[in-house]
Structures are given as C-alpha cells and as structure tokens.
Amino acid sequence: MNKISRNLLVAAGLALTPLAQAITAEQTDIAVLIPGKHDDGGFMQAAYRGYEKIRDQLDVNASFVSNISATSDPVLLTEAMRELATKGPDMIIAHGGQCNGPAETVSQEFPNIKFVVIQGHVQGPNLSSYVVRQEDSAWLAGALAGLTTETNIVGHISGAWPKPGLIGRAAFYDGLMHVNPDAKFLTWFTGDLDNTQINADTAGAEIKHGADVIYTMLNGGRQGVIDEVKKHNSEVRHIGNVSDWTQVDPTFVGSAVADASVAILNAAQDFTNGQWKPDQITEIGLGQGDVVKLTLADDVSPEVQAKLDELAQQLISGEITMKTTYEGKEFHPATGDFVEQSFKETLKNKS
Template identity: 80%
Template sequence: MHKLGSTALLAAGLALAPLTQALAQDRPDIAVLIPGKHDDNGFMQAAYRGYEKIKAELDVNASYVSNISATSDPALLTEAMRKLAQEGPDLIIAHGGQCNGPAEIVSKEFPDIRFVVIQGHVQGPNLSSYVVRQEDSAWLAGALAGLTTQSDVVGHISGAWPKPGLIGRAAFYDGVKHVNPDARFLTWFTGDLDNTDINAQAAAAEIAAGADVIYTMLNAGRQGVIDEIKSHGGKVRHIGNVSDWTQVDASFVGSAVADASVAILSAARDFTTGDWQPDQITEIGLGQGEVVKLTLAEDVSPEIRQQLDQLAAKLISGEIRINTTYEGSEFNPATGEFVDQSYKEELKAKS
C-alpha cells in the first residue's frame, strides 16, 4: 500500500511539474531597470519598492537590474536596456527621466516588447510614460523653505540633469519666490546622485554663502548633505524628497514626497489588465491619494501649516500654476561664484 501511494505521488508530481511550468510561462514577464543603487534611500529605492509591490500584488514573473551608472550615462543605460530586451520580457519599466533617450532607441529595436519610463516624457507605438508629479510637492517644499528661512537664502542640490530633475528644481524655486520674493536662491547639480563627498562639499559652500534651508534631490549622496547640515548645530534645516525624511532625521523640516513606486505598480497592473496604452503619458499628482504630498516636521508652526494647506488647495484647483522652467544662474560651490547654466554642459562632458 505504501509502495502504491509513493508511486501515485510520484506520478502526480511528474504530471504537475509541466503544468506548473506552463502556468509560469503564461504569466507576463516584467523587468524593472533601475539606473542607480536599489538601496540608496532615495529615488532608486522607490523603484525597488515598486518592484517589490509588483512581486507581492501581481501574478507575473518579475525581475530587476540595478546599479548601472551613478552618473546616468546614456550609453550605459541604453546598452543595459538593450541587454534586458534581448532576454525577451513582455514589459520593461525603466526608472527615471534619464531613461527617456535609451527607451526611445531600444523600443524601436524591439517593437514586440512594451516599454514604460517612470518620470519620463516619451511616447511611441510600444512606449509610454508614467509620471508622479514631483513638481507639485517640490513647489510646496519651496514655499516651506521661503516661509521658514531666517537668512532669506535658500539652497538646492541635485545630482544628475534629467528633465524631471530640472522641472523639480524650477518648481521649488517657483514656490520659494511665491511666498518670499526677496529670497536669494543657490542651486547646483553636482553630477552624481550617490557621491557623499561632493554633495557634502556643495552643501558646505551653500551654507557658507548664507543658506539656512537646503532642498536636496539626491539618492545615496544625500547622506553627505545630512552630515554637513547636522554639523551646524541646528542652524540649518534640510528638506528631502521622494520619501518622508522627517521620520528619518530631525534636521529635516519637511520632505517633498513623490512616491514613484506607485507609478511602477500602476504601469505593471495596467499591463496585466489590458489597460496599458502606448503613446501616452499618465500623470499622478497632488490630491490623488498619498502619492504626492509635503510632509512637515513636528516643530513647523500651526500658522505655516495653515498657509501651506491653503497653497496646496490652490495648486489642486489650478488657481496656482507651477512654472517648470528655471532661467536663473547657478551657484558653483568650488568658487562661490554664480555661473550661467551653460556651465553645466562642461560638467556633463566631464562626468
């Protein structure tokens, strides 16, 4: 009897194995491309959270690649995306506006694969973009900086130069100027989202020039700014982005939350339900759940909180329209001088 049972179980196992394989093959293959470090406590980690949400919530075969280029080199990103496409997934989700150009190139080479760029602005016959409107929370972060600065000097530091980063910087500046027209603005792109040393140096230079509130749009490199700000004994405050940094360190007066992991899950879910459409840009912004918002430290006054709530309502209603272009000069931390924006083209060529 025991022998027959074993044979029956063995037979069942042999029968089930091909069926299990067939079911796995029927699931869509979705690959997530993460240009930077997937554990950077910043924008790239949001992509990894999106990948984890796909794995947990959707019946798909999900995979990811990460840590391709700290400087968002277009050639390296294009080659990584091409290599991923050669493996034949049904959908490739590329994270970050730095993937715009690579996606336009590779999607044409692989017309049978669907492509999505998160925080992208590209479209095509098999290509779409999903955008979390980080400019909404960045504008409110600017308003917070303008309302809380004591020196009337506000700083901004970012790493790479993809379009979403430029839009976010412009929105932050617009928010500063809306509430504090006399504030001086110090802005710089260091060229590297992950390097703690160069971003700390940029923060030190902006603080030396009078900045007492600094907004960072960084990944792993943010830690360098945190350490520099904390060395000033509470005289300088920090505003983070992507996730809620007020829960991480007391130096943060606020954080411009824009959870791109939701966009990744939305793109994947749309693909599995048949709702995904090519040649479109799908936006998720302020007032659409908890995806985009400004969080505040406990010591922000009730008066400022009320002002920010009123401003948020005007953004949602359209009464306030965000200027997403910044035409001003940039502050070179190496020299302490202001330079024309064309100067960064030289830095791009060197990075």
C-alpha cells in the first residue's frame, strides 16, 4: 500500500489495522556523506561513528557514502551530494566545512530534502549547520604546546583548507601566543589529509627546523607524522585532534578532542523529534558536556595541568576571547622559507 492509498483510506474514514499501519508506516531515511575515508582514525571516522549512532539509536533507515575526495575537491563533493539527493532521503548530513559550498548548491536543487553540514557555516530554507567548536580545544592545545616546548619552536600540520581548519589553526596559534609570545610557529597545509608520505615529510622538515611539539589536524595522513616523530627518541611530542590520541600512542602529549559524531547524532535526533530547524547554526563548545576538551598524557606536570584548567575556565567564562584568524606567514617544508598564505592557492590548483 503506497502513501496515496493510505491517505485515501484515512480520508474515507476507514481505520487501518495494526498490520496495515506497520506496513504503511514510512521510516525516515537519513544519509551521511563522508568526504574522506571513514576508517581514517580521525575526523572522517568521527563521521562514521555518528552514522553508527544514528543507525543504532534511532528508528530510521541510516546509510553513508565515503571516500569521495582526499583533497576535498568541491566539484567531486557536489556531484556526490547531488547523486545522493537523487535517491530521495529525508535528510542528508554532510561532514566537514568542505561541504559548505556543495550543500548550498544542492540544497537549492532539492528543496524537499533537509540538509545539514557538520562543522559548517551555511544556512538556508532547508539547510542548517551543526558545529562542534574544535577551536576551543585547539586553543588549549596551543597553550599546551607553548607550556611544554623546550626549543620554543612549535609546528602545525593540516591537509585541506576548509574554514573550520583555518579557524582551528588560528585558535591554536592564539593559545600558543597567549602563554608563550616568543615561540616560533611553523605552520603548513599539505593539501592532502590522508597521504602519509607528504605529511611525514612536512613533519620531518618542521623537526629539522627545531619544532619539538607538532599539532596535527589530519586524517589518515597523521600516521606519517606519528612515524616521523618516533624517529626522534622522545625529543619531539605530538598533539592530536578530534579524538583522544594520548590513548593511542605515547608520542602524544595531548589531544584537542572535538567529537563531531555527537553533532551528527544531534542533527538526526532533532529531525526525528520534529525539533530540527532550517536557516540556523547550532554549536557545542567547551564546558558543554564531554564533547570538546583537551586530554593530556600522564607525564604532563601538575603545574601545566593546573594552568590549562585555569585557562579552560577563562575561555568558558569569556575572560579570554580567542582570535579565529591567522594573519602570519606559513612555513614551506620543501624550502624552509616562510611564504605568504596566498601560496596555498598554487597548491590548490595542482590538487
């Protein structure tokens, strides 16, 4: 019995038996779009955990697509989202700020589908964004780096350039400067979140130029940095992001946790409960449960831990206002030179 037949029976005043109601009840379809590898151990795997939570906790038909573009190519992401929309789900949840533009485009083409971008900053008549404020824990990660570096040189490595990644880098730098304004900052976007070799090479270059703490905002490519850091006999420490990397490898001195899987589940729950609203941005930040936090390795001193706890409270209270733009230069690992940020445009064109 299809939806039209059911509606005709109801309009005619004919009651449906429990069996008929079960047959005709339409289950909500929610699809999760994951741009990268869903088992990358990083940000994309957080999306897969969100899909699993939807699948296991909600009475919906849940599905996902993944591994679309390692370089977050907007054309490929738009095509994948459009293809997903043609299948007619009730909601599409797209993971990552790289989906901002594609969602703006495709949501207009499919006005009857609800769209959500996780870590997005877009809104529309059938479009909203859910954001886990990774910049909060990234700021604390910068403070951790500034308090623990011995060379006074701190590195940062990321892959793609979506807005959340740029904001996270800026927050990390701001936290670093807050506690250690004399520290030297080596930052680079490799253009690929998953390529282990180019991210390992970048880590090697930053270490060669003195960095003894490196913050990575990567997916599968993080393993390359881990392998490189291990070559240096505990003289270099690593700070992870998204999940708690201190539980994975002893090279990590801390991790800027920002569990985006919670935002995915929240969006789906809001939709199934009738509470989802278009044209808005919903945020989860530091101090709102256990979603956003900085975790520390066991060997971090009590003094540093106490200072970071104090800084976290100042962030929550608003006593500290973080900067979310970085206006400095970037460290080019191939040459060791510092270049203007516009240099990234040449890398984007090659990717």
